[in-house]
Amino acid sequence: MQLQEHRRELEATGAEIVALTFEAPEHARSYLEETGWPWPMLMDRDRRVYRAYGLIQGSTWSVLGPHLWPGYVKLMFSKAARVKKPHDDVYQLGGNFVIDGNGRIVLAHRSRNPLDRPPVEALVKALADA
């Protein structure tokens, strides 16, 4: 999921868009420079916020299982490929949440594996309706 490619649609919703990472600041800064991520990125080194939102570490099967290999190969050959040696915990899973203007969760997506993200269209709709 390359959210930057949908920047206009996402920003048209009037939403604040932020990324969170648990990696070291130098790796986060490098990521921002290399990807051109246009929105704020927050550092959650001890993963306190990840835990508060129920984001867990996946099992070996859910992260490295052969059912994911075709997806990883496709990703490696995509224009968005940034294949590097991981700096940190490869088992930590991500997720996406949409919060409305009253502080209520209107979309909660906890990734079941590293390739599992909601469609951008679902995010845009949730933000527009929030």
Added chain:
Amino acid sequence: MPERRILPDRGDAAPDIDLPRVRGGRWKLSDQRGRPVLLVFHRHLA
């Protein structure tokens, strides 16, 4: 019987966030009241 953790889900109040930004300063979810927010939790940044 093990305690079952209740995860925040649709309709629940979002847990507050107060974290440092990579490029300096802090960011608080509570400061964003009145506008929708998209949170993107990354896995590792490979």
